[in-house]
Amino acid sequence: MKKGSGSDPFADVRDEDDDAGEASQPDDELDTEPPRSDTEDGTARGETADDGGQTASSEDRSTEAIVGEPPQDGATDSGVPWVYVRDNVKQDREMVQFYLRDFMLEAEDEFVDAVGDELGTDVSKTDVREAAYEAAMHNVDEVVDRLEAWGFESVD
C-alpha cells in the first residue's frame, strides 16, 4: 500500500482518447467458437421413442392460451434471467403434490442428469420438473398421445 494516489483505473480509456478516437476495445478479439451444445449421449437418453411425426403438428397449434410468458424477464429480452434473481430454488414457487409411478421416479434422476449434461451445468430437479411441465404445455398433442396409450379414450 502506498501513500498518495494509486494507479489510474481508467488508463485504458485515456489511451484510446489519445489514439484519435479509435473506438476499438483493447482486447475484444472475437471468440468465434460457438457455445458447445453437443454431448455424447445426453439427448438420446432423455428422448422417448416413436414421436417421429408429432412435432410438426403440435407446433401448428397455438399454445399461448395454455401457458403464458414467464413473469420474470428472460435472457432473450435483456432482462435478468430468473435463475439470477431468485435467492433459492423455492422462491416464487407454490408447492404442489405430484403423484408419480415408480418407473417415472426411477427415470427422473437420469432425466435430470441428461438435461444437466446438455446445459453443461448443474440443474436442480425442481427446475427440470417445471421446465418439463412447461415444455409439455407447448406440446399438447404429445401429452394426449401418452394419455391415449394409457387407455384414455374419446367417447365419440
Next chain:
Amino acid sequence: MLTYTTYSEAGGVGKSTIGAALLESHANHGLDVLAIDMDQQNGSLTYLLDIDAPRDDSQADNIVRHLIDRPKGPLEDLIYQTEYGFDLIPSHNMLESLEDLLNRAQQMADDLGEGDDFDPYDRLRQVLLESSVPQEYDVLVVDPPATAGPHLYNAVSATRSLVIPVEPTGKGMQSVLGLEELVDGLQERLEAEIGVLSAVPNGIGRTSDQDRYLTEIRDRGYPAPVAIRERSSLFEGCWDQQCTPRYYVAKHRDRRRDHESETLDKIDRLATEIEEVSEE
C-alpha cells in the same frame, strides 16, 4: 481523474457522512463529481441524500444489473442529480445478493467460454470504462459497505485509491493494520497499485488526542491532513434531516456554532488536500 473509495473496516465511524461532505466540497471547488453508492444497507449515501430511487423494484435497472452484464439501458440513465452539486448512482436492494449474482454470472460466462473476460472483482471498472463517466467527470467516489467482499473489491478496483475514516481508538488503529493486509492481497489480485489519499481520524476528543492520533497515522506513512473532532450532534442531525453536513448547518441550525463551522472547514481542507495529492 480523481478516483477514490471511502472505506473503513468498522461501521458507524461517519464514513458516509464525511463522504457526502467531501463530495459537496469537490463540487464546490468547481469539479464534476459522481458518487456511486455500493452500500446495500438502508443507512447509505442514497438515504442520507434523500434520493428517491426505486431500490426495491427488481425490474428497475440498477448498478447490479450492469455488474452482472444484464443492463436494461445505458449506465448514464442510472445517474441522479443531488441538491448538492454532485451526481449519484444510487444503491439498490439487489446489492444484497451481489456476491451470489456475480458467482452465477461468472458461471454463465464460463459456460459460454467467456470466463477469461469476466473478472467478478473488476466489473465496476469495466462497466465505467464502457460508459462516458471517465470522460464526463473529474471526480469519482465509490462508497461500499464496511465489510470486505465483492462490493469493496469492485470499488477499490475501479478507484485504486482510498480515503479511510479511522476510529481514534486502539481498535480503530488495528483496523488500519487489517486494511493494509487486505489492500496488499487486493493489489496482488488486481495487479494494480492501490494508494491511500488520506486517513481521517474521526470523533476524537481533546486537542492532545488529535495530535497523538495524527502523529501515529503519519508515522505509519499515511497522509492525514486533518482530524475531525467528536461531532455526533452534527452528524446525527444530517441523518435526521437527510442532507449533507454543510446543508444541515446552513438550513437547520438557528445559530452559527463555531465548532461546527470549524469541522466543515476541516473537511473542505481535506477535500482540497485530496485533490492536490491526486495530482502529484
